[in-house]
Amino acid sequence: MDALTQVTIDFETSHLVFPRLISVILALMGAAILLTKRQRIAGAGGYWRETLSRMDKARFFGTLALTLLYFSLMVPVGDIWPNTGRGFLICSVPYVLATGLLFMHDRTIRNVVPLAIVALLAPALVWWLFTDLFFLTLP
Known part of the structure; x- marks a missing residue:
């Protein structure tokens, strides 16, 4: 019992x-x-x-390839700096930039600059939120 x-x-x-x-x-x-x-x-x-x-096969398969590459590289890059979330940060910036460029129809400097700013700031903000406010580790 x-x-x-x-x-x-x-x-x-x-x-x-x-x-x-x-x-x-x-x-x-x-x-x-x-x-x-x-x-x-x-x-x-x-x-x-x-x-x-x-x-649009180029965008469809490009998105699949970028997403697979993003998730495949995040852990190995993160293992260089364990438990810091830098793998997420370092892989997210080019992923956001590349997917934005992939779906952008008019790739002028006027359109690419805001995308580059967002690609730098959005992952950094998410990384800071998870790391410092929620105390969660990212890969």
Whole structure:
């Protein structure tokens, strides 16, 4: 009976409980959508063919590549200065600048200067907020 009132926590894997729970719930919801809407999903080929032919592939794939690069580099850069958040700061500035330039239609100096200012100030503000006010470490 004494074991019923004792709780042991495995700190090696305890942080994985909620991601696994959310993953299972999302998988079940996805399966339910596939089962209930399978007719509409099967007939959507023409819609997607038209959408893919009209989409801006350079911006779409550029955004995917920049985002993958951003998240891939943040931890290795952050490991140079552990627990300071500099990986976030150093990687976020070029990421914000590059995505802004990618989506900017008219790349004149008049439009690029405000973007560069935002790319420098916004990540610095977020870094300061998380580090000094919330005492949270960023990668």
